[in-house]
Amino acid sequence: MSTEAVLLIAATVNLALIIGLSLSTAVFKARRERRSRRHEEELALLRPVMMRYLATWEDGDAHDLADMLIGYHGVTTSFEELVAGLLPKLRGADRSVLVDILRRRGTIDEARQSTHSRWPVRRYRAVELLGAAGVSEGIEAAGRLLGDRNTDVRLAAVRALGRIGTGESAAALLEHLDSEEAQKHPIPPHPVTMALLRTGTDATEPLTRALEADSVEVRTIATEVLGVLGVYPAVAGLQIRMRVDPSASVRLGATHALGRLSMPGSVDDLTAMLRTELEVEVLAAACTALGRIADPASVPELEQAVAHPHPTVRVAAAMALAAFGDIGLGRLREIAQRDAEGGDAAREVLARNSIATQTTPLISL
């Protein structure tokens, strides 16, 4: 075969391939556009029915609208999309009737099934819907997906458990994080903290249990969330963590939490910590906590802390003293006269204090 013939065949094959590819691309685009149009048509049909139902369900004569929504079967995911968009915007009875429609349509059961799908996008959508609906039926599925190999699915599972927002969902989250499986597919702490905060005081019991968890990360999260939520019954557990936990991050979290809770019963532990703790951050947090509690019994310990070798601790202790008002400010003025032993920190805080209160500086520097 001549070279020309080979080139001609190659060119023909290339041309055929290009035409084939162009055709298949055009067909794909046309299908996608058709589906998108269909999706919009379905939404245009569904939206007013849904809105009318939500506006009138209380009157008791909206059964036909409910039946229509329950029996609706679209070609696209329009229904689920519409509901998933509405649910996070609503609360109260209107939200409950929407979830009831989902249940009666079988959408919740379908979503639970879809959490087993081999396709990550389906698992993701399913767990998002279970979370948006906030149904307890979603806890098992979302708990299982915390160990998913896909990061987005794992994070969606964390969010879902936070949205479900019960003690059981918080327990599922904390127990998973404390398991060996969590080491294989890690979850960053921030979304976990947000999910637990969203759960609120319903998470108190699992959070208190989590103070004894094996995982340092879980113990740290538990201390921080208990403090932010203001769970006073957890004070004793937090004091133990602050005193004995081998991890500095847990001791730090517990110290922050005790400062937020500001219980006078924590003063002894906090002042003892100033004598024994080696970590600068924890020491500074202990000073801040004592400043928040503002028990005069802690003034001598804070005065000593103002002379700490590390500047972070010195400033934190001086700021804590300033928080006591006249008593602490008087001590700071005395310390400010020194050249060493915390004089610098005292002067800095006194200067800040005079700016904050917009008065004449309390001392001449």
Add this chain to the structure above:
Amino acid sequence: MSSIVVVDDDSDIRGLLEFKLSAAGHTVTAEADGEAGLAAIMDVRPDVVVLDWMMPRMSGIEVCLELRKDPSMADIPVLFLTAKAQESDVQRGFAAGGNDYVIKPFSPRELSSRIDALLARNPR
């Protein structure tokens, strides 16, 4: 029958409130941004305004401040419906002249009751 202007850039919320408040017997005008909302308020002179805070073109706070500047509209009750949930946000809403403040996610039933209360307190 009262007239209500709803200004919210979220089409779901606009749609829901249009249906809900219409079903309760009110005449509802809905707009999607602050500028259009202010124009609608000036045009309709409604009995109550439901205002989102964060919107394109003009925020709900700016719309409310504009209303309070105009003596002919200064007494129109304004209810903020917003996701801004901090204590300082609520304070800012009232300081701008808001008469009530509802945080999203919200209960349409509760919102409806609050609107009724505003209408009862401010007969026009």
